[in-house]
Amino acid sequence: MAAPERVFTKRPQIMIKREWINAWLLLMPALLLLFGFTHLPAVQTVLDSFWSTPRGQRPAVFLGLDNYERMLSDAVFIKAMINNAIYAAITIPASIALALSMALFVSRKILGQGLLRMAYFTPTVLPLIAVANIWLFFYLPGFGLFDQIRGLFGLSPVNWVGQPSTALYAITAVTVWNQAGFFMIFFLAALQTIPQSLREAAALEGASSWVFFWRVTWPLIMPTTLFVSVNATINAFRMVDHVFVMTQGGPNNASILLLYYIYDQGFRFWDTSYAATLTVVMVVILAVVGIGQFFLLDRRVHYR
Amino acid sequence: MSGIQISDLSKQWGTVSAVHQVSFEVEPGTLTVLLGPSGCGKSTTLRLIAGLDEVSSGTIRISGRDVTNASPADHGVAMVFQSYALFPHLSVKENIIFGLRVRRVDAAERERRLKRASDILNLGELLDRTPNQLSGGQQQRVALGRAIVAEAPVCLMDEPLSNLDAKLRASMRVEIRALQQRLGLTMVYVTHDQVEAMTMADKIVVMNQGRIEQIATPRELYGRPATTFCARFIGTPPMNLIPARRVHGYERSPDGCLIGVRPEDIAVGTEGVEAVVEGVEYLGADELVAARIGDARVIVRQPARSQTPEGTIRLVWPQTAAHLFGPDGRRLD
Numbered sequence: 001m002a003a004p005e006r007v008f009t010k011r012p013q014i015m016i017k018r019e020w021i022n023a024w025l026l027l028m029p030a031l032l033l034l035f036g037f038t039h040l041p042a043v044q045t046v047l048d049s050f051w052s053t054p055r056g057q058r059p060a061v062f063l064g065l066d067n068y069e070r071m072l073s074d075a076v077f078i079k080a081m082i083n084n085a086i087y088a089a090i091t092i093p094a095s096i097a098l099a100l101s102m103a104l105f106v107s108r109k110i111l112g113q114g115l116l117r118m119a120y121f122t123p124t125v126l127p128l129i130a131v132a133n134i135w136l137f138f139y140l141p142g143f144g145l146f147d148q149i150r151g152l153f154g155l156s157p158v159n160w161v162g163q164p165s166t167a168l169y170a171i172t173a174v175t176v177w178n179q180a181g182f183f184m185i186f187f188l189a190a191l192q193t194i195p196q197s198l199r200e201a202a203a204l205e206g207a208s209s210w211v212f213f214w215r216v217t218w219p220l221i222m223p224t225t226l227f228v229s230v231n232a233t234i235n236a237f238r239m240v241d242h243v244f245v246m247t248q249g250g251p252n253n254a255s256i257l258l259l260y261y262i263y264d265q266g267f268r269f270w271d272t273s274y275a276a277t278l279t280v281v282m283v284v285i286l287a288v289v290g291i292g293q294f295f296l297l298d299r300r301v302h303y304r
Numbered sequence: 305m306s307g308i309q310i311s312d313l314s315k316q317w318g319t320v321s322a323v324h325q326v327s328f329e330v331e332p333g334t335l336t337v338l339l340g341p342s343g344c345g346k347s348t349t350l351r352l353i354a355g356l357d358e359v360s361s362g363t364i365r366i367s368g369r370d371v372t373n374a375s376p377a378d379h380g381v382a383m384v385f386q387s388y389a390l391f392p393h394l395s396v397k398e399n400i401i402f403g404l405r406v407r408r409v410d411a412a413e414r415e416r417r418l419k420r421a422s423d424i425l426n427l428g429e430l431l432d433r434t435p436n437q438l439s440g441g442q443q444q445r446v447a448l449g450r451a452i453v454a455e456a457p458v459c460l461m462d463e464p465l466s467n468l469d470a471k472l473r474a475s476m477r478v479e480i481r482a483l484q485q486r487l488g489l490t491m492v493y494v495t496h497d498q499v500e501a502m503t504m505a506d507k508i509v510v511m512n513q514g515r516i517e518q519i520a521t522p523r524e525l526y527g528r529p530a531t532t533f534c535a536r537f538i539g540t541p542p543m544n545l546i547p548a549r550r551v552h553g554y555e556r557s558p559d560g561c562l563i564g565v566r567p568e569d570i571a572v573g574t575e576g577v578e579a580v581v582e583g584v585e586y587l588g589a590d591e592l593v594a595a596r597i598g599d600a601r602v603i604v605r606q607p608a609r610s611q612t613p614e615g616t617i618r619l620v621w622p623q624t625a626a627h628l629f630g631p632d633g634r635r636l637d
Contacts, residue, residue, distance in 0.1 A: 197389035200356050205403030205454070206377030215402075219393045 048276035060273070067277040077278070079253050080261040083168055087257060088236035091175045095232055096225065098180040103187035104213075117188070124182040128174075132242035135174045136161065139246075164254035167247050171255055174242050179235055183228045190224035191217070226293070233289050237282060258282050306367045306457030306490050307332045308353065313362035315348055322348045324514040326362070330507075332457075335484050335491040337501040340511035341537070347462055349511070350494045354460050355379040367457055382451035383460040386467070388443045390435040390450075397431040400449045417453040424483065425449050441472045448480070452487070459484075461493045465500065477503055498538050502526070510534050532633040535564045541592060541603045544570070548628065550598055551577055560631030567592065567605040569625035572613050576620035581613050595619070 049067055054060040071077050106117045138145040139160040147157045160170045194217060202212045240259045243249060249256035266275030308330040315323040323345040330336045338346040351357045353364055355376035363372045371379045390399050400421060404414045422428050425445045435443055451459050465473045481504045484491050495501055501508050502522045510517040518530035529535040535543040548554040548561035579595040579602060586608060593604040593613060628636045
């Protein structure tokens with residue numbers, strides 16, 4: 001009995017080895033790219049944040065938490081954080097509200113429905129850089145769209161982008177305009193999954209459209225709202241293209257955002273370790289917000 | 305008085321006429337079935353009664369009140385939808401009292417009506433579940449519960465049983481009819497299933513291509529169909545239609561006249577109309593003999609114990625079982 005058993009057990013072992021080699025070979029390209037361009041830089045960033053920036057003859061020195069201490073007493077960093085908080089607090093609810101209103105409007109049977117949907121979606125197709133250029137014209141002091149309209153009412157021109165009190169809100173408006181159309185598509189899809197018979201059943205009971213929206217539509221599209229709000233949050237920290245075109249963070253850091261400040265530190269002042277420190281902070285904020293949103297809202301979301 | 309009067313009701317979708325000059329009346333406390341094949345306009349008629357679609361012409365009166373152009377809520381009707389239309393995010397309880405909340409009925413009254421409905425429909429244990437935790441039959445009950453608590457004088461049902469399996473359908477049929485009689489509801493019930501219509505209805509309105517073919521009690525409809533459409537639509541297998549000139553005693557009737565005879569009224573005999581047997585279908589108690597009289601196919605239902613016929617046979621039926629239809633398909637006597 002023993003001899004034949006040995007013969008049978010050896011073969012499969014070789015087979016298993018071969019399978020493993022095949023598996024690794026197949027996974028290799030993706031693994032290499034993923035590690036090389038995502039995981040390794042991420043780990044490197046965290047490590048860099050504990051070291052000083054190497055310059056010329058001077059190699060990097062281990063600093064521990066010095067970079068983080070410097071950050072907390074950095075007025076521009078605080079300014080960027082406050083700006084980013086305001087920017088997020090406005091863009092997230094505003095673009096969700098706008099997207100939902102647009103979706104509700106074009107989900108009804110109205111004349112030129114297709115054209116309207118396309119018009120609402122167009123800003124999303126444009127690159128943010130191009131959008132920023134269009135809006136620069138809108139904001140142009142004296143000649144821009146807004147000042148032309150103000151002119152009709154005899155109001156004086158305003159330098160929307162160039163004065164500290166309005167610069168941040170000027171770029172906030174651009175973001176809302178740019179992303180609401182994209183979010184509208186998701187709301188539109190969600191609204192179309194709500195059966196017509198629910199609306200009819202509610203109508204027979206005498207529910208107004210207002211009641212129907214808050215009692216039925218809103219709870220049923222909650223999963224979409226959650227998805228969209230997570231995306232809006234990420235965008236609030238990630239989309240800064242228009243800051244480059246419109247304000248460069250100015251005037252006097254009035255419109256500086258966290259990611260723009262990281263770029264400034266990393267690629268204009270070449271203080272790469274400080275930029276790494278700021279990056280770590282940003283990723284932590286995003287992770288906390290994202291996870292928090294998911295778990296907090298998840299309890300109140302009805303998934304079908 | 306909570307009856308419904310429909311007069312000259314029409315509905316056009318563009319140039320297509322879905323419902324054409326329909327008039328009928330529903331007596332208070334009775335169940336009227338709108339019966340017809342799909343696309344005959346029965347569901348459209350029901351939706352017009354509910355106010356969910358706009359009337360093209362004609363009038364609808366519910367409880368003596370003209371509601372033709374009123375909003376759905378002002379029609380004073382409750383409705384059970386084919387898909388049940390339950391709110392998926394609300395519990396059974398909230399689904400049932402949805403309308404009461406919307407209408408701001410006070411809490412004590414809400415509880416009273418909920419209690420009554422859940423007792424009638426045995427929903428007690430299900431009240432805290434959501435619709436996706438219920439079986440089809442239970443969802444059906446909840447939809448009924450929502451219609452009951454509205455305490456509307458009129459209840460409309462749009463093919464409410466079509467999503468249930470055959471066994472459940474049979475028991476729900478009995479249950480709905482019992483409920484309607486117990487609560488004295490005025491009910492309009494849409495179906496394409498003749499068994500549902502025959503077993504439940506006080507009155508059946510047969511519709512075809514947007515028009516009414518006949519309005520009658522189930523017995524009348526089966527015993528004296530007004531048109532060849534009704535004759536063929538009610539009864540399984542349907543009534544046989546034989547060209548009148550081939551039948552002894554009708555040789556001189558006008559061209560295109562048809563004699564209708566139910567399969568169970570025909571017997572194989574020694575005299576009568578000559579027919580050629582084409583096949584026999586054995587059903588247990590009965591058997592269906594398919595035969596041909598000239599070009600017309602005829603089905604004969606006879607007890608399976610009788611001798612199975614073959615070749616050329618002769619078919620007879622009592623004089624009273626013959627229905628004579630004119631060339632336009634209308635009953636002549």
